[in-house]
Amino acid sequence: MEEMRKSRIILTLVGLVIVAVGVITLTVQNNGTKNADTITIGSIGSDVQIWKHIASLPETKKEHLNIKVKSFTDGISLNTATAENKIDVNAFQSYAYYIAFNKSSKVGKLADLGTTYLEPMGIYSNKYKTVKSIPDGSTIALADNPANTARGLKLLEKAGLIKLKSSFGSLSGTSAIADNPHHFKFEEIDDTTGPRIMKDNSIAAVLIGNTIALEGKLNVLKDSIYHEEVNQSTKENINILATADKNKNNKKFKKLLKIYHSDKVQKYIKEKFDGTKIQVQKPLSYFND
Structure with a gap:
């Protein structure tokens, strides 16, 4: 009996050690790599505020999205980071700027996910x-x-x-x-x-x-x-969300547009920026019309 009791104690201790090692390994893995459920959004200027607000909303959590916002100071470095998949999605540029980047890019192409607004020049x-x-x-x-x-x-x-x-x-x-x-x-x-x-x-x-x-x-x-003004002559100036070309069909990324165009977010943007970011919710085919 005594031998059996000692064996059970040893097995229990071994089990605890295995569990502990597993927890430590998982923690190291999670700290060493980006969480698969986190979407890193790169942005510039006032758009950083918008996406930080969106990241904090309960509606975002309900969609099972964990948004991390990273601020950049220039569009070329942000587009480059996105094309290289260091940034998941970016929110800062007009459709024309996106086209110009893709024409000259040597690091990879971007894909547009959808429209957000027109900021009038x-x-x-x-x-x-x-x-x-x-x-x-x-x-x-x-x-x-x-x-x-x-x-x-x-x-x-x-x-x-x-x-x-x-x-x-x-x-x-x-x-x-x-x-x-x-x-x-x-x-x-x-x-x-x-x-x-x-x-x-x-x-x-x-x-x-x-x-x-x-x-x-x-x-x-x-x-x-x-x-x-918002009309056909300014359609190339509409801002978009963009991602690396290989991510263009990512369903989680497309959920960002649904949240962005929600009444709650649009109310915040209108009040925060005095109506200067004019919502545009169009299909991507609009750019080819």
Whole structure:
């Protein structure tokens, strides 16, 4: 009997050791690799706030989504990290910016998951109250990346200040201006400096995207002298969620759009950003119409 009792004690102790080793191993594995249920979203500027808010919602937990938000300072590094699968999904860019990245990328392609909103680009000036009052020969500042350069030029055409060639595309630059009746000069700038450039006396007007405008305490609907509207002519400027091409059919990633477009999230965005992020809920086929 005594021998049997000792055997049972030994077996129990061995069992406890095995369980302990298993727990330690599992902990190390979980700490050493990304949790399979966690979606890492990369974003820039004000969008970081939106996704941190979404991550905290009970509705997100009900969908069994654990969202981790990582902040970036520039779009190229964020798209590169997404293409390399270091970031699961990114939320910051327009459709045109996404197309431009895919055309030039040497690290892999992205896929679009769906639309989120339009942040209107605006024409801003500290000196002039209307676009018509900008004097002939003035210098206008544009973003120095192809997608936003083209976007700014299309906005200037819409405002009646220039005419573009019929061949103008989503990555065209100032060489594609067909008519410049006011003899404007164009200076390409790092678009993150737009609000500061407004104070430069040599610049009559600056074209600024809304993410940068918000960071500079500007409201495109109130402070710009002209801005984009939601229509077919601005469809390439609609923001999207993007992921690495191999993840394009990931069902968990697509759940992010359902939550983003919920009434609760849209109410938060409208109040937080003063109506400057205009919801656009369209199928991806909209970009090909």
